Amino acid sequence: MSQNPGLTSKLDSVEGLKELLGGGLFGRRAKKNHDLFSRASTKGVARASVLATRDYGDSNVYHVVAFSTGPDAIPEARLAGLREQAESIADELRTHGYFYYDTPTVWDGDDRIWISKKPLFRDLSVPTEGVYVFPLQESGTAGTPSDVSWAVVDGKLHIAVVSA
Numbered sequence: 001m002s003q004n005p006g007l008t009s010k011l012d013s014v015e016g017l018k019e020l021l022g023g024g025l026f027g028r029r030a031k032k033n034h035d036l037f038s039r040a041s042t043k044g045v046a047r048a049s050v051l052a053t054r055d056y057g058d059s060n061v062y063h064v065v066a067f068s069t070g071p072d073a074i075p076e077a078r079l080a081g082l083r084e085q086a087e088s089i090a091d092e093l094r095t096h097g098y099f100y101y102d103t104p105t106v107w108d109g110d111d112r113i114w115i116s117k118k119p120l121f122r123d124l125s126v127p128t129e130g131v132y133v134f135p136l137q138e139s140g141t142a143g144t145p146s147d148v149s150w151a152v153v154d155g156k157l158h159i160a161v162v163s164a
Helices: 005-012 014-021 025-038 076-096
Strands: 042-047 049-055 061-068 131-138 145-153 156-163
Touching: 005 014, 005 025, 005 042, 005 145, 014 025, 014 156, 025 145, 042 061, 049 076, 061 076, 061 145, 076 131, 131 156
Parallel strands: none
Antiparallel strands: 042 145, 049 061, 061 131, 145 156
């Protein structure tokens, strides 16, 4: 169930993950990511749909991003509604920006980080339809999100952004 089979195939090897998400010091990050992706009940790479963006001139760009874990991208009609909702809350991005680059993070924060405790962005998601929304703080080195790699491990969705 992936929208980008070419990139999804990279989730199956340490070298592929190193290419997709970076290797880290001596390839440790790629090995850690491989351990996670190899335990996934389902996994894939989805197109990242930027719903709203704010640039405050502080060397960071903030986005509200959506993706689908289904075989198809989010339909344009659904994206239009999500964009409208995202624009109404996008000014909150600066205080809630978050990184999801390189190392997969539990989408809902696993009750340890802010997204699980602040529903502002999370409530735009429709998990029953495989549609997920999250805030993203793009650093000067990361680049614009193009895809989201995802894996379900032990019932929890892990995500990492792939930048263009």
